[in-house]
Amino acid sequence: MTDLADKILAGDRRSLARGITMVESARADHRAQATALLDRLAGAGRQALRIGLSGTPGVGKSTFIESFGMMLTAQGLRVAVLAVDPSSARSGGSILGDKTRMERLSRDPNAFIRPSPSQAHLGGVARRTREAVALCEAAGFDVVLIETVGVGQSETLVAEMTDLFILLMAPAGGDELQGVKRGIMEMADMILVNKADGDLKPAAMRTVADYAGALRLLRKRAQDPEGFPKALPVSALEEQGLIKAWDEMKMLADWRREHGHFTSRRAAQARHWFETEVREGLLARLHNDPAIRGRMGDLGAAVAAGEVAPAAAATEMLRLLGAAGPE
Amino acid sequence: MTDLADKILAGDRRSLARGITMVESARADHRAQATALLDRLAGAGRQALRIGLSGTPGVGKSTFIESFGMMLTAQGLRVAVLAVDPSSARSGGSILGDKTRMERLSRDPNAFIRPSPSQAHLGGVARRTREAVALCEAAGFDVVLIETVGVGQSETLVAEMTDLFILLMAPAGGDELQGVKRGIMEMADMILVNKADGDLKPAAMRTVADYAGALRLLRKRAQDPEGFPKALPVSALEEQGLIKAWDEMKMLADWRREHGHFTSRRAAQARHWFETEVREGLLARLHNDPAIRGRMGDLGAAVAAGEVAPAAAATEMLRLLGAAGPE
Numbered sequence: 046m047t048d049l050a051d052k053i054l055a056g057d058r059r060s061l062a063r064g065i066t067m068v069e070s071a072r073a074d075h076r077a078q079a080t081a082l083l084d085r086l087a088g089a090g091r092q093a094l095r096i097g098l099s100g101t102p103g104v105g106k107s108t109f110i111e112s113f114g115m116m117l118t119a120q121g122l123r124v125a126v127l128a129v130d131p132s133s134a135r136s137g138g139s140i141l142g143d144k145t146r147m148e149r150l151s152r153d154p155n156a157f158i159r160p161s162p163s164q165a166h167l168g169g170v171a172r173r174t175r176e177a178v179a180l181c182e183a184a185g186f187d188v189v190l191i192e193t194v195g196v197g198q199s200e201t202l203v204a205e206m207t208d209l210f211i212l213l214m215a216p217a218g219g220d221e222l223q224g225v226k227r228g229i230m231e232m233a234d235m236i237l238v239n240k241a242d243g244d245l246k247p248a249a250m251r252t253v254a255d256y257a258g259a260l261r262l263l264r265k266r267a268q269d270p271e272g273f274p275k276a277l278p279v280s281a282l283e284e285q286g287l288i289k290a291w292d293e294m295k296m297l298a299d300w301r302r303e304h305g306h307f308t309s310r311r312a313a314q315a316r317h318w319f320e321t322e323v324r325e326g327l328l329a330r331l332h333n334d335p336a337i338r339g340r341m342g343d344l345g346a347a348v349a350a351g352e353v354a355p356a357a358a359a360t361e362m363l364r365l366l367g368a369a370g371p372e
Numbered sequence: 373m374t375d376l377a378d379k380i381l382a383g384d385r386r387s388l389a390r391g392i393t394m395v396e397s398a399r400a401d402h403r404a405q406a407t408a409l410l411d412r413l414a415g416a417g418r419q420a421l422r423i424g425l426s427g428t429p430g431v432g433k434s435t436f437i438e439s440f441g442m443m444l445t446a447q448g449l450r451v452a453v454l455a456v457d458p459s460s461a462r463s464g465g466s467i468l469g470d471k472t473r474m475e476r477l478s479r480d481p482n483a484f485i486r487p488s489p490s491q492a493h494l495g496g497v498a499r500r501t502r503e504a505v506a507l508c509e510a511a512g513f514d515v516v517l518i519e520t521v522g523v524g525q526s527e528t529l530v531a532e533m534t535d536l537f538i539l540l541m542a543p544a545g546g547d548e549l550q551g552v553k554r555g556i557m558e559m560a561d562m563i564l565v566n567k568a569d570g571d572l573k574p575a576a577m578r579t580v581a582d583y584a585g586a587l588r589l590l591r592k593r594a595q596d597p598e599g600f601p602k603a604l605p606v607s608a609l610e611e612q613g614l615i616k617a618w619d620e621m622k623m624l625a626d627w628r629r630e631h632g633h634f635t636s637r638r639a640a641q642a643r644h645w646f647e648t649e650v651r652e653g654l655l656a657r658l659h660n661d662p663a664i665r666g667r668m669g670d671l672g673a674a675v676a677a678g679e680v681a682p683a684a685a686a687t688e689m690l691r692l693l694g695a696a697g698p699e
């Protein structure tokens with residue numbers, strides 16, 4: 046364990062991968078080892094810039110991560126890429142894999158790419174990813190990119206574990222602005238309108254202007270300096286606007302560090318993480334204790350057979366668990 | 373309460389709305405009343421066809437529900453529309469409201485439209501919606517449509533409370549097929565390619581063929597008769613293909629009823645509902661018990677201040693709760 050921790054601290058990528066595999070394991074002995082490993086590494090106090098990246102399918106997340114990641118490593122930075130995949134609960138991701146879209150980055154010695162852990166619950170994926178982030182930080186990565194797809198819960202989870210949350214958008218007609226859920230826009234620290242190239246460039250520039258306006262309306266927070274949150278055009282394919290976007294990210298992060306918001310955000314996130322672990326631990330009783338598991342099974346069968354109403358069965362089960370009813 | 377139950381059973385829409393408000397309330401006295409109301413109404417044994425409808429923002433869900441709903445009420449059917457909004461956790465829906473898109477349906481005396489309850493957790497929204505479905509069934513609605521947006525968790529929740537799960541898609545180039553998450557496709561009982569009108573019609577027909585092929589590859593289940601799951605073209609705007617789609621939905625539902633799959637799906641859903649209620653009830657201890665709530669607050673503050681690591685604080689809290697560690 047100490048050996049693995051030392052190797053991770055020395056930046057060894059194979060050891061990092063092994064550590065993440067340990068963190069992702071559901072086995073009780075692995076979990077204990079993972080907790081010990083995380084404890085040990087926390088002492089190093091290393092911090093990466095954690096960047097969350099989200100966008101609907103096909104917007105160019107994979108292409109962007111490849112280009113943006115290569116730009117960062119070209120600046121001498123070490124980059125780790127993790128993913129939170131909300132649909133992995135059922136299938137394990139999109140029909141076509143991502144390997145081909147990140148070919149250069151995956152061969153770069155200063156980059157580390159890890160796909161989303163496959164887990165039954167998004168909460169489980171989030172937990173593993175948070176712990177993987179901690180491992181990447183200990184391994185000395187400067188930037189940890191966390192990708193997620195979708196419009197909903199997974200963005201919130203990613204925003205809750207990152208320092209900056211970036212929304213990648215496609216060029217659109219003005220009418221489509223409504224399609225962006227307000228809640229997701231409110232979480233965004235920056236909107237990047239991708240595919241600002243070729244035929245799509247004029248539409249992309251209009252979309253940038255639209256989102257810039259919408260962002261100003263939706264969110265003016267004490268956490269943001271003047272002029273933020275910003276909308277900017279990029280082309281992941283033609284590698285345009287990436288350095289500018291990175292400069293703006295750094296500016297925002299620096300401003301927040303100076304004004305104490307960076308630390309307070311991380312503090313709130315740590316608290317949230319603690320509360321989540323408590324909730325997960327409570328729920329673990331339902332499957333860890335054989336007697337409880339058995340009664341759950343019996344009552345579940347009775348509910349399925351229509352002999353007991355779901356709510357009534359739940360009330361009985363909760364009495365057994367010594368808990369009051371819901372809410 | 374009996375009075376309210378009777379009025380709901382008589383199909384009174386204002387009473388139904390009051391019942392749903394009660395079900396959505398977080399107040400303990402309301403919750404007790406809601407449970408009593410649900411118990412009382414369950415005895416009526418009324419069943420609607422529950423149809424889940426999902427699709428990315430802008431695909432035309434609201435327009436479809438308006439047209440499809442009007443087509444159903446024209447057939448003499450009573451239609452209720454509910455929504456599960458994954459982003460309501462933060463904001464309460466999209467920037468532009470939906471009222472204007474469902475103007476006719478919202479004035480139809482045989483229709484009932486209810487927006488998504490605003491709740492801190494998607495799980496809470498799901499629970500309220502499940503209970504609202506039960507109220508709509510008791511009120512004698514023939515069809516309950518449950519809409520959701522997004523790519524991820526909320527579709528799963530909606531699929532878990534409906535008899536049929538329909539995916540609304542936009543016409544697309546062949547390349548974009550990859551953007552559909554496999555897990556969502558696997559849940560779909562039918563794919564409707566919307567906007568099959570005007571310029572978009574040829575693309576829509578191609579997309580139908582693409583999805584029909586993908587569906588055949590992804591899912592051939594004992595729950596489906598020969599030829600299902602199907603992909604069909606519709607135009608919500610021009611009200612084309614809606615009757616055909618409805619006929620296919622009825623055919624699928626009837627087939628499942630005959631073969632016992634309809635009942636077994638509802639049984640599995642009831643079991644799932646029970647298990648979810650138990651989990652929620654367990655977690656309620658964290659905020660209902662003042663001593664526990666206080667200790668949570670203190671430890672949370674210590675974690676935020678960096679004095680205790682999140683995992684260590686969680687372990688302490690779980691010991692206090694008499695639960696083992698996570699997993």
Ligand SMILES: Nc1nc2c(ncn2[C@@H]2O[C@H](COP(=O)(O)OP(=O)(O)OP(=O)(O)O)[C@@H](O)[C@H]2O)c(=O)[nH]1
Nearest residue numbers: 102103104105106107108139194240280281282551
């Ligand atoms: N013109 C143009 N096309 C792009 C750009 N970035 C990505 N694309 C194209 O958009 C399509 C989707 O790109 P991906 O990077 O796979 O998109 P994604 O967001 O990762 O998609 P999912 O993994 O399915 O969620 C591909 O055909 C890319 O070549 C860009 O900057 N300009």
Ligand SMILES: Nc1nc2c(ncn2[C@@H]2O[C@H](COP(=O)(O)OP(=O)(O)OP(=O)(O)O)[C@@H](O)[C@H]2O)c(=O)[nH]1
Nearest residue numbers: 223224429430431432433434435521567607608609
């Ligand atoms: N051509 C055409 N346009 C349509 C059709 N259905 C909807 N639209 C248009 O597509 C746009 C979005 O429609 P909505 O019904 O609001 O889409 P939605 O899926 O409810 O969008 P969100 O509520 O944002 O998730 C609007 O401009 C509609 O007029 C259709 O059948 N054909």
Ligand SMILES: [Mg+2]
Nearest residue numbers: 106107108143
């Ligand atoms: Mg991708």
Ligand SMILES: [Mg+2]
Nearest residue numbers: 433434435470
């Ligand atoms: Mg809508």
